[in-house]
Amino acid sequence: xxxxxxxxLDYRLEHGRTVARFxxxxxxxxxxxxxxxxxxxxxxxxxxxxxxxxxxxxxxxTVDVDTGAHGLVTTPGATRFYRSDGPLAQxxxxxxxxxxxxxxxxxxxxxxxxxCHAENRLQIEPAPGALCLAWDVTALGLPHADQxxxxxxxxxxxxxxxxxxxxxxxxxxDTRLLQSPVGLAGHRCLASLVLAGGDAFTRxxxxxxxxxxxxxxxxxxxxxxxxxxxxxxxxxxxxxxAPVVEPAxxxxxxxxxxxxxxxxxxxxEPPRIWAM
Numbered sequence: 001x002x003x004x005x006x007x008x009l010d011y012r013l014e015h016g017r018t019v020a021r022f023x024x025x026x027x028x029x030x031x032x033x034x035x036x037x038x039x040x041x042x043x044x045x046x047x048x049x050x051x052x053x054x055x056x057x058x059x060x061x062t063v064d065v066d067t068g069a070h071g072l073v074t075t076p077g078a079t080r081f082y083r084s085d086g087p088l089a090q091x092x093x094x095x096x097x098x099x100x101x102x103x104x105x106x107x108x109x110x111x112x113x114x115x116c117h118a119e120n121r122l123q124i125e126p127a128p129g130a131l132c133l134a135w136d137v138t139a140l141g142l143p144h145a146d147q148x149x150x151x152x153x154x155x156x157x158x159x160x161x162x163x164x165x166x167x168x169x170x171x172x173x174d175t176r177l178l179q180s181p182v183g184l185a186g187h188r189c190l191a192s193l194v195l196a197g198g199d200a201f202t203r204x205x206x207x208x209x210x211x212x213x214x215x216x217x218x219x220x221x222x223x224x225x226x227x228x229x230x231x232x233x234x235x236x237x238x239x240x241x242a243p244v245v246e247p248a249x250x251x252x253x254x255x256x257x258x259x260x261x262x263x264x265x266x267x268x269e270p271p272r273i274w275a276m
Contacts, residue, residue, distance in 0.1 A: 002056030055086030083115030097130035126198035200233035
């Protein structure tokens, strides 16, 4: 039996405090709101009790952030796409930000088991004056458990409608993509950190953000397989290839902290769940 779960999460600023409310259908919900940085920023943990997706399962997630609110969403563990002989397993996420809203979308990695058939879709819709920090981290197979990604496929979709679109298909049979030095070069973790604005960044903002990210990259062991670019005036992207998740996530967190400080004058406060 396939699961179709839906979550609608809404952030609003009420008397100086960002308040989260949600509706859910099926096994998908958020835990209590936390305020480790004070009332202005609401931290939430998104939980999927079944722990993974198989063929036919669908997770639909919509996050709305109202003017002046600042939400942060993470997860307690990886999203797991398990082996499937049937239809696609899908996770579809839509982030909608009103003018002046802020959102940090920071789930842990999507873990693709060998034999999965999966689609992971992230759509960001920032209104003028809004700013979204979001990352997407994918791990192919379980290298620590000696379970390589030898069958199956993953479709990836990252989009700001009408502004920027990246789509890709990773097929386990495509050894040229997986092994070539102009492809993944044998790496099994690929990660992106996106800073998306509802307006174009000024030249000074973009240059400062790129310089800060490059300083983090140059100081990291993954410097040879990471880079930051501005593919559109409203978008900054850090891309990372790594053999496993941990060093890639470490670099994403460092750049997230640099961009958070530059644009919001906020330190890189980690969600409490990451320390557990």
